[in-house]
Amino acid sequence: MTTEVKNKLNVEINGIEVGCGTGSRVLDAIRAAGFDVPTLCFDERSGPQGTCRMCLVNVEVDGQPQQVAACTAFSSEGMKVETHSDSINQYRKTLLELLLSETSSPANCPKCLSFKKCELHSAAEEYDAKWDAFPSLVPREKAPDPNPFIQRDYDYCISCFRCTNVCNDWEQAAAITVKGRGQDNSIASYFQNNLLDSPCTFCGQCINTCPTGALTDKKIVGTTKADNVERTKSICPYCGVGCGIHLLTEDGELKGTEPDFDAPSRGSLCVKGQFASWEFVKSDERLKYPLIKEDGAFRRASWDQALDLIKAKFTTIRDESGSDSLVCWSSARTVTEANYLMQKFARIGIGTNNIDNCSRT
Amino acid sequence: MAVMVGKGAMTNSIEELAGTDLLLVAGSNTTEAHPVISLRMKRAVRNGAKLIVIDPRKTELTKWATRHLRINIGTDIPLFNALAHVMIREDLFDHEYVENGTEGFSELAKHVESYTPEYASEVCGVPVQDIIDTAREYAAASGKAAICYTLGITEHSCGSHNVQSVANLGMLGGNFGKQNAGVNPLRGQNNVQGASDSGALPTDLPGYQKIERPGVREKFEKAWNSELPKRRGITKITAMDQMLRGKIRAAYIMGENTVVSDPNTNHAQAALEATDFIVVQDIFMTDTAKLADVVLPAGTFAESDGTFANSERRVQRVRAAIKPVGEARTDVDILLDLMNRFGVDQNLETASDVWDEMRSLAPLFTGISYERLDKEGGIQWPCPTEDHPGTPYLHKDEMDSGMPGYFAPVDHIPPAEQTDVEYPLVLTTGRRRSTYHTGTQTGRASGFDLLVPSELAEIHPYDAEQLDLSDGEVITVSSRRGSVEVPVKITDRSPHGTIFMSFAFPELTQTNRLTSDAYDFITETPEFKACAVRIDKIEESRATAD
Numbered sequence: 001m002t003t004e005v006k007n008k009l010n011v012e013i014n015g016i017e018v019g020c021g022t023g024s025r026v027l028d029a030i031r032a033a034g035f036d037v038p039t040l041c042f043d044e045r046s047g048p049q050g051t052c053r054m055c056l057v058n059v060e061v062d063g064q065p066q067q068v069a070a071c072t073a074f075s076s077e078g079m080k081v082e083t084h085s086d087s088i089n090q091y092r093k094t095l096l097e098l099l100l101s102e103t104s105s106p107a108n109c110p111k112c113l114s115f116k117k118c119e120l121h122s123a124a125e126e127y128d129a130k131w132d133a134f135p136s137l138v139p140r141e142k143a144p145d146p147n148p149f150i151q152r153d154y155d156y157c158i159s160c161f162r163c164t165n166v167c168n169d170w171e172q173a174a175a176i177t178v179k180g181r182g183q184d185n186s187i188a189s190y191f192q193n194n195l196l197d198s199p200c201t202f203c204g205q206c207i208n209t210c211p212t213g214a215l216t217d218k219k220i221v222g223t224t225k226a227d228n229v230e231r232t233k234s235i236c237p238y239c240g241v242g243c244g245i246h247l248l249t250e251d252g253e254l255k256g257t258e259p260d261f262d263a264p265s266r267g268s269l270c271v272k273g274q275f276a277s278w279e280f281v282k283s284d285e286r287l288k289y290p291l292i293k294e295d296g297a298f299r300r301a302s303w304d305q306a307l308d309l310i311k312a313k314f315t316t317i318r319d320e321s322g323s324d325s326l327v328c329w330s331s332a333r334t335v336t337e338a339n340y341l342m343q344k345f346a347r348i349g350i351g352t353n354n355i356d357n358c359s360r361t
Numbered sequence: 362m363a364v365m366v367g368k369g370a371m372t373n374s375i376e377e378l379a380g381t382d383l384l385l386v387a388g389s390n391t392t393e394a395h396p397v398i399s400l401r402m403k404r405a406v407r408n409g410a411k412l413i414v415i416d417p418r419k420t421e422l423t424k425w426a427t428r429h430l431r432i433n434i435g436t437d438i439p440l441f442n443a444l445a446h447v448m449i450r451e452d453l454f455d456h457e458y459v460e461n462g463t464e465g466f467s468e469l470a471k472h473v474e475s476y477t478p479e480y481a482s483e484v485c486g487v488p489v490q491d492i493i494d495t496a497r498e499y500a501a502a503s504g505k506a507a508i509c510y511t512l513g514i515t516e517h518s519c520g521s522h523n524v525q526s527v528a529n530l531g532m533l534g535g536n537f538g539k540q541n542a543g544v545n546p547l548r549g550q551n552n553v554q555g556a557s558d559s560g561a562l563p564t565d566l567p568g569y570q571k572i573e574r575p576g577v578r579e580k581f582e583k584a585w586n587s588e589l590p591k592r593r594g595i596t597k598i599t600a601m602d603q604m605l606r607g608k609i610r611a612a613y614i615m616g617e618n619t620v621v622s623d624p625n626t627n628h629a630q631a632a633l634e635a636t637d638f639i640v641v642q643d644i645f646m647t648d649t650a651k652l653a654d655v656v657l658p659a660g661t662f663a664e665s666d667g668t669f670a671n672s673e674r675r676v677q678r679v680r681a682a683i684k685p686v687g688e689a690r691t692d693v694d695i696l697l698d699l700m701n702r703f704g705v706d707q708n709l710e711t712a713s714d715v716w717d718e719m720r721s722l723a724p725l726f727t728g729i730s731y732e733r734l735d736k737e738g739g740i741q742w743p744c745p746t747e748d749h750p751g752t753p754y755l756h757k758d759e760m761d762s763g764m765p766g767y768f769a770p771v772d773h774i775p776p777a778e779q780t781d782v783e784y785p786l787v788l789t790t791g792r793r794r795s796t797y798h799t800g801t802q803t804g805r806a807s808g809f810d811l812l813v814p815s816e817l818a819e820i821h822p823y824d825a826e827q828l829d830l831s832d833g834e835v836i837t838v839s840s841r842r843g844s845v846e847v848p849v850k851i852t853d854r855s856p857h858g859t860i861f862m863s864f865a866f867p868e869l870t871q872t873n874r875l876t877s878d879a880y881d882f883i884t885e886t887p888e889f890k891a892c893a894v895r896i897d898k899i900e901e902s903r904a905t906a907d
């Protein structure tokens with residue numbers, strides 16, 4: 001959410017001056033100036049944690065050089081920020097290699113094999129961090145989970161805790177938590193239950209905040225190549241909240257959906273929007289051509305035949321019984337434009353105000 | 362609500378709910394029906410707001426509530442009138458707002474005099490002190506209190522009176538025209554707001570312009586270059602009755618599974634069967650489409666360009682990502698072709714052209730262009746000009762400029778169908794989170810059968826014991842109109858004497874074979890929330906049948 005910015009501060013990012021509001025973070029200023037740093041533990045909806053240390057930057061305040069985590073540090077007047085010095089880049093590379101040593105091979109990353117390159121492996125590519133630079137710490141404790149929606153593979157977990165924060169603070173479902181300490185920590189549901197037996201509502205927010213392949217959409221893993229996926233901004237087709245979604249397509253075929261974080265819904269979805277908003281589109285049971293009923297059975301017809309028959313029948317009935325003997329019922333499920341045409345058709349195509357929609361049910 | 366304060370829509374934005382001091386949620390199972398809105402409610406509670414839930418059922422949201430008023434089904438008006446009674450008696454209402462922004466206060470005050478908390482307590486089954494405390498808390502949060510309601514308020518034969526009693530309270534509290542304070546109907550379907558916005562109503566042209574208001578019809582006749590019918594149209598519910606009497610002979614039904622979603626399925630089916638010629642335009646062969654003479658294959662949202670308007674009046678772009686399957690066409694393309702054949706002369710080719718015509722004729726949306734939607738994301742109406750930012754909350758200026766809200770004194774009307782010896786239980790219907798409406802879409806998504814495998818009749822443990830039912834047992838539920846078989850789920854979510862069902866599994870359990878065809882006499886919204894039923898064990902009902 002953008003809050004009103006009253007007092008402006010001037011901050012210099014890599015030599016570029018930007019204005020930002022008092023109380024804003026260094027990360028905001030960096031992004032406002034058109035730069036970016038990896039933020040593996042940061043989800044703006046649950047606030048900064050400052051634990052992954054990937055966003056560490058050099059700053060100079062009143063001539064004093066310091067290093068701060070950009071997600072937690074506040075901007076101050078005249079602050080000078082350097083985001084990509086050689087030593088910082090080398091530091092990020094080493095940090096990434098340590099994180100990678102906790103995970104399985106990037107070649108099999110479930111997220112990179114679904115619809116988007118994961119944040120960890122994107123950063124690894126950017127900083128040329130090697131997966132096998134340090135001895136591997138995998139495999140970790142597995143969490144096999146027979147639910148049909150969320151794939152949990154903690155061999156890719158880097159313990160950023162974005163999933164538990166989103167589940168507890170943003171979604172307020174409290175289905176998962178952190179179990180164990182230090183290197184032995186893992187993400188678990190309470191009493192190690194399966195998600196189906198937990199308070200999990202399968203909203204999918206954990207999948208979408210997870211910066212690695214640890215949590216993925218079971219329905220999409222392995223069906224697409226991240227680089228080929230195209231995104232179309234749209235709106236969830238279910239309830240009246242109207243959450244923003246992206247439709248994911250590959251070669252003109254619908255492959256899935258993901259939440260749109262730039263929409264007013266800020267990435268929120270429920271189980272229907274996350275996991276049920278696209279398969280019905282591809283169902284074999286879709287109606288594919290016009291049908292005309294003859295002697296009690298439907299037969300395939302052309303559009304011309306179907307629409308001309310409607311014209312003929314409607315006209316006959318109107319001539320015999322008047323235009324108010326016809327009704328049109330419009331739909332709360334389709335676009336407003338189609339509803340507009342439907343009422344216009346009823347009013348001047350047929351000549352009746354007998355037009356209603358399903359808002360009463 | 363439109364009768365009292367202008368337009369039937371959420372007065373606030375969804376995000377504003379998180380910043381309230383008090384939320385009064387009436388007849389809304391928000392965590393299941395509008396999960397993402399419930400997140401904002403829970404956030405408000407975490408920030409210290411009070412959450413008062415008015416619902417006969419112990420819904421999930423009641424776990425977050427600071428108070429749960431578990432009222433008897435269909436007794437909303439006595440409760441809201443009693444809340445108004447306490448606010449007036451204890452002089453807790455917003456004097457400035459009532460004097461400057463409303464009319465009809467003295468009538469209301471007189472009317473609710475007899476609705477003492479003691480009287481309401483008896484009718485509603487809620488403790489007297491809870492009613493008094495709720496009124497005091499609501500009054501104390503004046504200017505930061507929002508009411509949210511859904512079909513638990515409207516799906517009654519007195520639904521529009523229920524809404525008026527809710528709005529009365531909002532006005533007494535001075536909770537209109539302010540951020541974080543308002544009265545909010547949460548809309549059910551993705552574009553129910555847009556369907557009404559577009560003028561698909563028997564009384565309104567696009568943008569809620571009344572056909573019968575002088576000048577309105579003339580404006581559209583000029584723009585459409587055609588004469589418009591003068592007489593207001595009939596609603597769907599009325600039309601269905603007239604079909605049975607042979608007065609409605611043809612119907613064009615777009616994207617609606619009327620047979621399953623409407624009350625009293627047997628009646629709806631008979632009505633359509635009695636109609637000479639029916640066209641259904643849909644994406645699946647629904648039970649309604651099976652009754653049609655012509656079925657037209659439509660495109661889904663993923664194949665269509667256009668807009669949806671959400672519950673907070675936000676117009677948002679829907680974009681085609683793929684081509685329609687087979688020979689299917691988008692609803693817009695089908696209707697443009699059809700209108701062309703009917704000789705409607707219009708220069709429209711795309712959804713964008715259609716929207717531009719609509720906004721040019723409806724001041725509420727004039728400033729919302731596709732170009733702006735692409736650039737800015739969704740925009741909330743009213744938005745009269747292209748440099749207008751949209752309207753996050755309603756009534757800010759109207760109230761100031763002396764456009765009053767009208768208090769409407771209303772009385773308690775019990776549900777049309779009462780229980781009796783033969784049908785001793787009340788059936789109330791509603792939604793579950795992981796199924797949607799008639800199930801044509803969620804029923805086709807893999808994995809959802811694990812979350813809720815079939816319809817369930819939720820029944821209180823006491824009633825189950827009386828009827829000797831065990832959890833999961835398949836029973837027969839019957840009303841005066843029909844009967845269905847369904848497994849029972851024993852839970853204290855349902856109050857005594859009441860069972861709850863959804864209607865998302867029509868192949869096995871057509872819940873609406875049971876529901877009443879009573880409806881609200883103003884809006885004609887059906888009374889889905891209460892009808893009298895009986896439960897029989899299967900062996901018994903089979904034995905009786907023999």
